[in-house]
Amino acid sequence: DCGDNYVMGHEIAGTVAAVGDDVTSYKVGDRVACVGPNGCGGCKYCRGSIDNVCKRAFGDWFGLGYDGGYQQYLLVTRPRNLALIPDNVSSDVAAASTDAVLTPYHAIKMAKVSPTSNLLLIGAGGLGGNAIQVAKSFGAKVTVLDKKKEARDQAKKLGADEVYESLPGSISPGSFSACFD
Numbered sequence: 085d086c087g088d089n090y091v092m093g094h095e096i097a098g099t100v101a102a103v104g105d106d107v108t109s110y111k112v113g114d115r116v117a118c119v120g121p122n123g124c125g126g127c128k129y130c131r132g133s134i135d136n137v138c139k140r141a142f143g144d145w146f147g148l149g150y151d152g153g154y155q156q157y158l159l160v161t162r163p164r165n166l167a168l169i170p171d172n173v174s175s176d177v178a179a180a181s182t183d184a185v186l187t188p189y190h191a192i193k194m195a196k197v198s199p200t201s202n203l204l205l206i207g208a209g210g211l212g213g214n215a216i217q218v219a220k221s222f223g224a225k226v227t228v229l230d231k232k233k234e235a236r237d238q239a240k241k242l243g244a245d246e247v248y249e250s251l252p253g254s255i256s257p258g259s260f261s262a263c264f265d
Contacts, residue, residue, distance in 0.1 A: 117178040123136070146165070191215070208235040220243045226244045
């Protein structure tokens with residue numbers, strides 16, 4: 085229970101309204117996206133890209149236990165929780181990328197996906213669609229399974245190499261280097 089005054093919103097983008105005296109990496113007017121885990125940045129977990137288990141985190145994730153982005157101003161005390169948004173990227177895309185793209189990216193990175201990888205992705209919804217694009221950016225071959233025709237059609241548009249409703253009998257489940265569900 086977060087109480088009556090809790091502010092939701094964990095995929096956040098906005099414009100810097102003010103900066104602290106020691107902040108040199110951002111300036112007023114910069115468009116930024118806010119990354120959810122509010123880790124310290126220095127412990128073994130943060131250095132290992134698993135900020136979500138940081139023992140010295142300042143609160144919880146923005147919008148998940150710590151006030152989120154559905155407010156006029158959001159205090160971000162650690163500049164490492166921000167990322168500049170390039171001019172050619174919309175704020176909506178940048179905000180969603182902080183969670184819906186980073187989630188499959190982290191899994192794909194942890195699996196050490198490479199151009200020789202042959203991946204099986206089960207589900208081509210929001211995270212699955214992003215996983216297809218991330219895996220293809222690593223050069224992997226991507227096979228997608230999804231029961232929904234619309235999701236299979238979208239998977240093809242996003243670059244999946246093979247798309248099925250169910251795994252054909254001619255394909256051995258052991259032929260994949262990694263499976264993501």
